[in-house]
Amino acid sequence: MKKTIFYFLALTASFTIQAQEYVNQVLILNEGYFDYTINEIVEPASIGSYNPVSEMYTEVLQLEGMRFGSDLIIDNEVYYVAADTKIFKIDLNTHEIISSVICEGVRNLAVVGNNLFATRGEYLVNFDSYLHIYNTEDLSLELALDNQLGPKWATQNIIPIGNKVYFAINNAYEFGNEKGIIGIYDLETLVYEELDLGPDAKNPDNLVKSGEFLYTVNNKDWSGASISKIAIDLSENETVGLASASTGCGTSALRDDKMVYQISMESSLNEFDLTLMNNSGPVNGNFMNFYELKQNPVSSELYTSETDYFSFGAVHIYDAQNIETGMFEVGINPGTIVFDVRSSAGITALESENRIYPNPVKSTLYVSDSENEKIIRNMFGEEIIRFIGTSIETSKLSSGMYFIEINDTSIPFVKN
Numbered sequence: 001m002k003k004t005i006f007y008f009l010a011l012t013a014s015f016t017i018q019a020q021e022y023v024n025q026v027l028i029l030n031e032g033y034f035d036y037t038i039n040e041i042v043e044p045a046s047i048g049s050y051n052p053v054s055e056m057y058t059e060v061l062q063l064e065g066m067r068f069g070s071d072l073i074i075d076n077e078v079y080y081v082a083a084d085t086k087i088f089k090i091d092l093n094t095h096e097i098i099s100s101v102i103c104e105g106v107r108n109l110a111v112v113g114n115n116l117f118a119t120r121g122e123y124l125v126n127f128d129s130y131l132h133i134y135n136t137e138d139l140s141l142e143l144a145l146d147n148q149l150g151p152k153w154a155t156q157n158i159i160p161i162g163n164k165v166y167f168a169i170n171n172a173y174e175f176g177n178e179k180g181i182i183g184i185y186d187l188e189t190l191v192y193e194e195l196d197l198g199p200d201a202k203n204p205d206n207l208v209k210s211g212e213f214l215y216t217v218n219n220k221d222w223s224g225a226s227i228s229k230i231a232i233d234l235s236e237n238e239t240v241g242l243a244s245a246s247t248g249c250g251t252s253a254l255r256d257d258k259m260v261y262q263i264s265m266e267s268s269l270n271e272f273d274l275t276l277m278n279n280s281g282p283v284n285g286n287f288m289n290f291y292e293l294k295q296n297p298v299s300s301e302l303y304t305s306e307t308d309y310f311s312f313g314a315v316h317i318y319d320a321q322n323i324e325t326g327m328f329e330v331g332i333n334p335g336t337i338v339f340d341v342r343s344s345a346g347i348t349a350l351e352s353e354n355r356i357y358p359n360p361v362k363s364t365l366y367v368s369d370s371e372n373e374k375i376i377r378n379m380f381g382e383e384i385i386r387f388i389g390t391s392i393e394t395s396k397l398s399s400g401m402y403f404i405e406i407n408d409t410s411i412p413f414v415k416n
Helices: 001-013
Strands: 020-030 033-035 040-043 045-051 058-065 071-075 078-083 086-091 097-100 107-114 115-120 128-137 141-146 155-161 166-171 181-186 193-195 202-210 213-218 225-231 237-243 252-255 258-261 270-273 278-282 292-295 304-306 313-318 324-330 334-345 363-366 373-377 383-388 391-393 402-408 409-414
Touching: 001 115, 001 373, 020 071, 045 107, 045 324, 058 086, 058 324, 071 107, 086 107, 107 166, 115 166, 155 202, 166 202, 193 409, 202 252, 213 258, 252 292, 304 334, 313 334
Parallel strands: 107 155
Antiparallel strands: 020 045, 020 334, 033 040, 045 058, 071 078, 078 086, 086 097, 107 115, 115 128, 115 155, 128 141, 155 166, 166 181, 181 193, 202 213, 213 225, 225 237, 252 258, 258 270, 270 278, 292 304, 304 313, 313 324, 363 391, 373 383, 373 402, 402 409
16 A cells, blocks of 8 residues: 555655656767878777766767767757768667668768758769758668759758758858859758858858757858858848958857857957857857867856867867866867757655756766655655765666655656
């Protein structure tokens, strides 16, 4: 009878929980180091996972034989990586490679339904297709849009919106032959069209969506930088100059409703108001020359990476006041930062002082209480584990719902 009562009370409590989001892990795609003078991979591209609770970074996978990595995106329980000549499909929790497919010159990825879009391009290399579409299930090639019906030059960043896919065309930054074009592929009509952004918007390095507009950060012909604003329906197109020097590669990102960016080789961080389409001034704080910028969508912290491109890499974390709150070392050339955001069962006000994290949990469950004994029970109230401390290994537990008792409070959690 006691077990039945516990099961009823605990199950009732679980229905009162409100869902909330949390960052389960931060994935870092390290591009590695390829020495072009000797034509040799010195350090292969790799993937690392950072736990924001334990503040521990772990390299989880090396992409052997890949000269570099260019993109990483998460789709439900898997993630896809674009690396040199291949696309990898990888388990989000175990980091085991599920499948891969050869795609030379792959740059960026996007998932739309059961389709995986891949843009392609490499400096001074010509391809017969700069846009591939794969089946997400087995990575079989569904369509290679040739350069007669599709883009004629190297493509990069890609954003799906509704039934259309938008991507930036920059011709792989070919000096003297720079392009500044937005390509649009309609998934319903299967029609491809282009919008030329004009001479002041060549070399788009970044493409983002904010509200009802797309924005590109452009390096022009390397003599300066600009930002373009494009209406999703293509009815508006505006370009504004940023500086008389380029922004480099990757050093721009949306931060709330503004674009933050760096000028190449500089350590200051600048801010651009996307609504007013003008600079709103430099960002206060002590920064360094960054390689990648990305805002945490849950905490609003700004994650930034630094590297010398051949021997080290590190990620620095800044709070909303631009104070550095954390730093961890990673692999060489950390060029992509992605947040694994999941939905968590919230904790009631009574339970808030006994916080557990993450929830759902895959391997290690962390508990805020460091002194009292904790008991983990299954759905039937049976004791599974009894421990003291701030963490417990749960990898041997079967998938399902459990309850952890702390200070006479029972908190439900899910084991994936």
